[in-house]
Amino acid sequence: MRRFVDDDAGYLDWLAAHPDGFVINTLRKPGPAYLVLHRANCSAIGGLPTYGRQWTAAYAKICGDRDELEAFARQGLGGEATLCGRCLDRTVTPGPHAPPAHSYPVPQPGSAPARPPQLERRSPRTAPSPAHTNIGIATRPAGPLFAPPTSDPLRLDVQPRLASWNTAGDPDQVRLQAFLAAAERVVRPRLETLADPLVLRLDVGLPPATPLLDQHDLDNYLFPLVTHLAKRTGRRFVSAWATKQTSETSWVRVEQARPVHGSPIFDRPYTVRTTASSQSSGFKQQIHDQLSAANPLPDGPVWLQLAFTVGPQRNWTNLWKPTIDALDPILGSITPGRSWHPRDGRIIELGLHCHIDAALGNDVIVTITANQPRTGSGYAQR
Structure with missing residues (x-):
């Protein structure tokens, strides 16, 4: 068994000399949280480095026979090696296609608030502790989901604005700050009647000629609004929802968070675990690598x-964008071969949920559920 760090030449020589061997991809300092087992000839860990990376810089490679590597993972590191979805069979396979029972219809302007359909209940089962959740395909999230708000919507008199990282005084920043101030004025009276934790829903109305599946990313509408309200009011948001549609009007709802009871059917569920800082490319890369077996969604709108x-200690809102940036195995890529540019503009409904587990430390577990609207759902592609 050999370990390679900062030695691409030696690692590639080992692959060439041991085509029937196996490789564990892990962190520079190996630990139980991230151990993925590959065949030596797997395209995910050999050939040209993905996205121009070095193979043995951000990650170490431990090479040898399968039995000794799996024994090392268990006995030497106290973990289990997750099987690569490209070159090794997984122990669990995705279930058949099922309608997204937890989704809700995109609201129409002036319509009565929609209520989520009744969730199908399954036989009780013991959920694994998030601190011991295996990376791979999941049947339920590590923490609770929260129902989308269904209370009377509050009409926004200023058009929602996308997040902007430009300097203060830039026109995009000026428009964003005007929207945030207006939204706060609308929401504050409702907030004063509610107890924590909270859930927010933003329904973005866009001009009729807007291509709904291109740009106008929903997380970039939610992030500045949720962070602004949390900072200005001191309130705790554990869930945020957004939709987009062609409409002259945008709406916002805020309620006390209501956990969804029962086990919703997931169409394409995956659970990943990350150990890297969300500000680093390693955070995205770990998610991307663990989704190597994901089934890409066909073209068209997506519910996520x-x-x-x-x-x-984690600020969960800072995790939204880098997580979605890593979902090109599910959403597809705008520019094939270019990293962190998924086709996330086609997300027309987005639900985000947060659960706190003190045992995780700085690690993050994410359950990812991607579905497509059913025929007759009322969505018209433009």
Whole structure:
């Protein structure tokens, strides 16, 4: 068994000399949280480095026979090697296609608030502790989901604005700050009647000529609004929802968070675990690598839910964008071969959830559920 760090030449020589061997991809300092087992000839860990990376810089490679590597993972590191979805069979396979029972219809302007359909209940089962959740395909999130708000919507008199990282005084920043101030004025009276924790829903209305499946990313509408309200009011948001549609009007709802009871049917559920900082490319790369067996969604609109389980020190809103940036194995890529540019503009409904587990420390567990609207759902592609 050999370990390679900062030695691409030696690692590639080992692969060439041991085509029937196996490789564990892990962190520079190996630990139980991230151990993925590959065949030596797997395209995910050999050939040209993905996205121009070095193979043995951000990650170490431990090479040898399968039995000794799996024994090392268990006995030497106290973990289990997760099987690569490209070159090794997984122990669990995705279930058949099922309608997204937890989704709700995109609201129409002036319509009565929609209520989520009744969730199908399954036989009780013991959920694994998030601190011991295996990376791979999941049947339920590590933490609870929260129902989307269904109370009377509050009409926004200023058009929602996308997040902007430009300097203060830039026109995009000026428009964003005007929207945030207006939204706060609308929401504050409702907030004063509610107890924590909270859930927010933003229904974005866009001009009729807007291509709904291109740009106008929903997480970039939610992030500035949720962070602004949390900072200005001191309130705790554990779930955020957004939709987009062609409409002259945008709406916002806020309620006390209501956990969804029962086990919703997931169409394409995956659970991943990350150990890297969300500000680093390693955070995205770990998610991307663990989704190597994901089934890409066909073209068209997408409903997406992300359930985050985090330690108490994590700011979960900072995880939204880098997580979605890593979902090109599911959403497809705008520019094939270019990293972190998924086709996330086609997400027309987004649900985000947060669960705190003190045992996680700085690790993050994310359950990813991606579905497509059923025929007759009322969505018209433009």
